[in-house]
Amino acid sequence: MNPSYQITVEIGGMPILLHTQDDSFRQLLARRYAGFVDSAAPPRFEFDIELTTPSRKAPDEEVRVEIRQGTWWLRRGDFRAQWNPYARRGRIRQSANPYSIDSVLRIVHTLILAQEGGFLLHSAGAIRNGRAFLFSGVSGAGKTTISRLAPPDVILLTDEVSYIRRVDAGYRACGTPFAGELARVGENCSAPIGSLFFLAQGPENKIEPMANAEAVRRLMRNILFFTEDVALVDNVFQSACEFVERVPVQRLTFAPDSRVWQMIG
Amino acid sequence: MSVKYIAKSSAIASRLLGGEMMVMSSADSTFFTLNPVATVVWQAADGVTPLSDIVADHVCAEFEVDAETAHRDVERFVEELSQHGILLVSETPIAGSATSPTEAA
Numbered sequence: 001m002n003p004s005y006q007i008t009v010e011i012g013g014m015p016i017l018l019h020t021q022d023d024s025f026r027q028l029l030a031r032r033y034a035g036f037v038d039s040a041a042p043p044r045f046e047f048d049i050e051l052t053t054p055s056r057k058a059p060d061e062e063v064r065v066e067i068r069q070g071t072w073w074l075r076r077g078d079f080r081a082q083w084n085p086y087a088r089r090g091r092i093r094q095s096a097n098p099y100s101i102d103s104v105l106r107i108v109h110t111l112i113l114a115q116e117g118g119f120l121l122h123s124a125g126a127i128r129n130g131r132a133f134l135f136s137g138v139s140g141a142g143k144t145t146i147s148r149l150a151p152p153d154v155i156l157l158t159d160e161v162s163y164i165r166r167v168d169a170g171y172r173a174c175g176t177p178f179a180g181e182l183a184r185v186g187e188n189c190s191a192p193i194g195s196l197f198f199l200a201q202g203p204e205n206k207i208e209p210m211a212n213a214e215a216v217r218r219l220m221r222n223i224l225f226f227t228e229d230v231a232l233v234d235n236v237f238q239s240a241c242e243f244v245e246r247v248p249v250q251r252l253t254f255a256p257d258s259r260v261w262q263m264i265g
Numbered sequence: 266m267s268v269k270y271i272a273k274s275s276a277i278a279s280r281l282l283g284g285e286m287m288v289m290s291s292a293d294s295t296f297f298t299l300n301p302v303a304t305v306v307w308q309a310a311d312g313v314t315p316l317s318d319i320v321a322d323h324v325c326a327e328f329e330v331d332a333e334t335a336h337r338d339v340e341r342f343v344e345e346l347s348q349h350g351i352l353l354v355s356e357t358p359i360a361g362s363a364t365s366p367t368e369a370a
Contacts, residue, residue, distance in 0.1 A: 230275065241282050
C-alpha cells in the first residue's frame with residue numbers, strides 16, 4: 001500500500017484537507033501555503049491529489065467549470081478535478097507544481113463562497129484600526145502600488161485576491177495566500193470590511209461616492225467566477241447587490257504617494 | 266397590430282437596488298440598469314399579460330406620458346433587451362415565467 005501524506009490548507013476559515021502520495025509535493029504545498037496550514041482544523045472538504053507527468057497543454061487554456069449530477073468538474077490544460085460538495089470529497093489530477101493546485105483551490109473557494117453569500121474579489125486588502133479596506137480595479141489601477149505605500153501599522157491581507165465572507169449582517173475580509181506582483185503572501189487574519197475602493201490614479205488624492213449601479217457593475221467585473229451555471233451566477237449577483245447595500249463603495253483617486261493612507265482608516 | 270407577450274429569460278439575474286432595477290445576463294454578463302419606465306415594464310413581464318395592457322395599465326397610468334409615446338418607447342426597450350436574450354417576446358402567452366422574490370421586494 002502506498003503511503004499517504006496530508007496537509008490542511010485553511011483559507012478564509014475554510015479548512016481543506018489535501019491527500020497526496022508524494023511527500024516532496026506535500027512539502028512544496030507546506031512552503032506555498034505557509035501561514036495558512038492548520039493541521040488541527042477539522043476539514044470541511046477533502047481532496048485526493050493524483051500526480052501525473054506534466055501536460056503539454058498550455059496552463060492558460062481556458063478553464064471549464066461545470067456541474068453534472070451534483071459533482072463539479074473543473075478542467076484546464078494543466079489539471080482535471082472533480083468535487084462533490086455533498087460528499088465533501090474531491091479528486092485532483094495534476095503534475096507536481098504549485099500553480100495548478102492554486103487554481104483549483106481558487107475555483108473551489110469561489111463555488112463554496114457563492115453558496116454562502118461571499119466571493120473572491122480581484123483586489124488588494126488591508127486591515128487598519130480593526131477594519132478591512134479593499135482596493136479593486138483593473139490591472140494597472142494601483143492595487144500593488146497602494147499595497148507598497150501602506151504604512152507600518154497596516155496589516156496586508158493580499159495584493160491580489162480578497163476573500164470576502166458574509167457574516168451575520170455584514171462582511172469580513174480574510175487574508176489569502178494568493179499573491180500578485182508583490183509576490184508576498186497575505187496575513188492569515190480577518191476583519192469587518194470598512195470600505196471598498198475602486199482605484200484610479202490622478203493628480204491628487206480624493207475619495208468620491210459611487211452610485212449603486214456603477215458599484216455593482218464594477219464589483220461584478222472584479223469578482224472571480226468561473227462558471228456560467230445560472231443558479232450560481234444569480235447567487236453571486238445577489239451577493240454583489242447585498243454587499244453594495246451594506247458596505248460603502250467609493251472611488252479612490254490617488255497621486256500615488258503615501259499620503260493617500262491619511263484618508264484611509 | 267399583433268398581440269405581444271413578454272417574459273423574463275430564465276438565464277438572467279436581476280435585483281431592485283436603491284430604486285433601480287439591475288439586470289445581468291448569466292450567459293455573457295451583459296449588465297443593464299433600467300430606468301423607472303423600463304423597470305415597471307420589466308416587473309410586469311409575466312408572459313401572460315399583453316404588452317399593450319402593460320403599457321396602458323402600468324406605464325401610462327404611473328407616468329405622465331401619452332399612449333403613442335409610451336408604446337414607441339416600450340417597443341424600443343423590449344427590442345433591445347430581447348436582442349440580448351434578456352426578454353422573451355412571443356405572439357402567444359409564454360408559459361412558466363415568474364417574478365423572482367428579490368425583484369418583488
